[in-house]
Amino acid sequence: xxxxxxxxxxxxxxxxxxxxxxxxxxxxxxxxxxxxxxxxxxxxxxxxxxxxxxxxxxxxxxxxxxxxxxxxxxxxxxxxxxxxxxxxxxxxxxxxxxxxxxxxxxxxxxxxxxxxxxxxxxxxxxxxxxxxxxxxxxxxxxxxxxxxxxxxxxxxxxxxxxxxxxxxxxxxxxxxxxxxxxxxxxxxxxxxxxxxxxxxxxxxxxxxxxxxxxxxxxxxxxxxxxxxxxxxxxxxxxxxxxxxxxxxxxxxxxxxxxxxxxxxxxxxxxxxxxxxxxxxxxxxxxxxxxxxxxxxxxxxxxxxxxxxxxxxxxxxxxxxxxxxxxxxxxxxxxxxxxxxxxxxxxxxxxxxxxxxxxxxxxxxxxxxxxxxxxxxxxxxxxxxxxxxxxxxxxxxxxxxxxxxxxxxxxxxxxxxxxxxxxxxxxxxxxxxxxxxxxxxxxx
Numbered sequence: 186x187x188x189x190x191x192x193x194x195x196x197x198x199x200x201x202x203x204x205x206x207x208x209x210x211x212x213x214x215x216x217x218x219x220x221x222x223x224x225x226x227x228x229x230x231x232x233x234x235x236x237x238x239x240x241x242x243x244x245x246x247x248x249x250x251x252x253x254x255x256x257x258x259x260x261x262x263x264x265x266x267x268x269x270x271x272x273x274x275x276x277x278x279x280x281x282x283x284x285x286x287x288x289x290x291x292x293x294x295x296x297x298x299x300x301x302x303x304x305x306x307x308x309x310x311x312x313x314x315x316x317x318x319x320x321x322x323x324x325x326x327x328x329x330x331x332x333x334x335x336x337x338x339x340x341x342x343x344x345x346x347x348x349x350x351x352x353x354x355x356x357x358x359x360x361x362x363x364x365x366x367x368x369x370x371x372x373x374x375x376x377x378x379x380x381x382x383x384x385x386x387x388x389x390x391x392x393x394x395x396x397x398x399x400x401x402x403x404x405x406x407x408x409x410x411x412x413x414x415x416x417x418x419x420x421x422x423x424x425x426x427x428x429x430x431x432x433x434x435x436x437x438x439x440x441x442x443x444x445x446x447x448x449x450x451x452x453x454x455x456x457x458x459x460x461x462x463x464x465x466x467x468x469x470x471x472x473x474x475x476x477x478x479x480x481x482x483x484x485x486x487x488x489x490x491x492x493x494x495x496x497x498x499x500x501x502x503x504x505x506x507x508x509x510x511x512x513x514x515x516x517x518x519x520x521x522x523x524x525x526x527x528x529x530x531x532x533x534x535x536x537x538x539x540x541x542x543x544x545x546x547x548x549x550x551x552x553x554x555x556x557x558x559x560x561x562x563x564x565x566x567x568x569x570x571x572x573x574x575x576x577x578x579x580x581x582x583x584x585x586x587x588x589x590x591x592x593x594x595x596x597x598x599x600x601x602x603x604x605x606x607x608x609x610x611x612x613x614x615x616x617x618x619x620x621x622x623x624x625x626x627x628x
Contacts, residue, residue: 217324218321219324221321225316243268244345245274245276246266253266270289271287271288278334279334281322283322284320287317288319289315352435359443360453362456364435367426372430377545377548377549377580379544387431390432397508406505408509408511409512410532411513411514411534411535412515412536413536413538414519415537416540419538419539419577422515432460437462437463438464438466439453447491447494459509461507464513468522469518499526499532540575540576541574541576543565543566545579546565546566546579550562559589559590561590561597568604572603573607582596582599583596
């Protein structure tokens with residue numbers, strides 16, 4: 186301790202910093218080595234060079250690598266390796282040695298509310314860090330590194346993504362997207378949906394993917410919006426999965442309740458890749474959006490996600506930060522949505538997902554029992570026309586039995602019960618209405 190005090194007195198911190206900077210300056214001029222820093226993000230933007238390097242180096246891990254991470258998901262054919270922070274790795278390209286090092290830096294700390302109560306003052310602190318690669322090599326190979334090596338890694342990455350057929354489902358946590366493999370089997374062939382509406386939607390999606398030049402010519406962002414509305418159990422989520430499998434697009438499931446601030450929404454938005462489907466389910470109840478007219482009365486909450494921010498995300502300036510994106514809103518009650526969300530041009534197609542119809546039942550029967558015709562089909566068709574039953578309820582009944590005859594008879598019984606129940610409800614409603622009319626006449 187005494188020696189440290191004496192050294193501090195003899196060599197103040199300013200002097201030591203001056204000497205250190207001088208040594209670094211001389212070393213940088215004498216050393217033949219050059220280092221390129223490849224950051225994970227540049228502001229809001231994701232750095233594709235970093236993403237490509239991470240994928241490339243993960244495929245090049247050798248026995249000499251002392252520390253690395255390993256994982257395996259159900260869809261992976263083998264274990265997936267990746268570098269751990271602080272680890273060095275040597276790569277040889279066209280006879281030139283390139284040394285890589287993965288580093289992590291803490292950028293900032295944010296306060297996370299303990300619960301979703303907007304009036305709660307309790308919170309916890311979370312550190313948000315960023316990763317970067319340091320690429321070092323002999324300075325005489327600078328042009329080779331920038332003009333050949335890094336572009337080659339980018340091309341390798343693009344080719345490997347095309348070979349990887351696993352679609353991803355991304356979930357938002359704080360300000361980050363967390364991916365998992367999307368293994369939903371839904372397709373337009375198996376989707377219980379009105380055939381004409383299904384055909385129209387498939388044509389619309391196909392036309393969208395081929396319209397890059399058209400959108401550029403008319404001066405609009407290359408995106409498409411769909412509003413799926415209807416009772417629960419009518420196949421809205423299955424339709425989204427079918428769209429993803431049809432287009433080979435990843436899905437970004439945006440949970441607005443997890444987005445506390447407008448700035449967080451922006452960060453999430455710019456990290457969404459092109460050729461993707463952005464989903465906000467149950468938009469009418471997923472979060473209590475702040476109305477634009479109420480902002481002045483609550484100045485302390487101006488950073489909370491507002492309706493204006495969401496609209497800007499849909500078709501404002503922030504909607505143009507990517508290409509070939511599809512935005513899907515779902516709701517059980519279209520009437521509960523803010524009129525601003527339903528303005529013409531905001532959602533390009535409004536798709537009603539309704540109760541089961543005879544044509545939808547035929548699709549379900551084919552899916553679950555591989556039967557296209559049966560003596561009970563006629564009776565079932567007539568019953569379905571008279572009741573309100575969701576495709577999910579019909580599918581549940583068909584799955585109860587392996588024998589097709591028993592399954593269809595069970596469905597007939599369920600439909601008769603539903604018809605009787607609806608008749609009783611209607612009778613009660615008629616009786617209550619008649620009672621009110623009699624009361625009005627007496628008054």
